[in-house]
Amino acid sequence: MIATAQTLVYIALYLVVFVLSAWALLDAAVRPASAFVSAGKRTKTFWLVVTGAATAVSFIALPPLGLGGFLVIIAAVAAGVYLADVRPAVKPYSGGRGGRGRGTPPSRGGGW
8 A cells, every 4th residue: 555655656756857857858949049148058959968868867767667766866956957047047038938039138127
């Protein structure tokens, strides 16, 4: 009974890491390369490699293979860093993808 519950929690956590990693990879893929440089972050290629590796590791860790173990923690950290730090910094420079224009940061003043 407890072993079954532990297995379900294990699967759920690894599935969450996979979904977050895939989201980070897709988000990095749709952002323009110039947005990363404008935001003062590492290059788009760097983040595509990091989030791609995180997605691959977290996919391999899912059952039935169940490989990866400790590497899944690293994958979760990589996806978390992208989603919590890089994505918000790059978003204003991404044009139609949630920003205010290509290459221009959002205004910091009031509306009037």
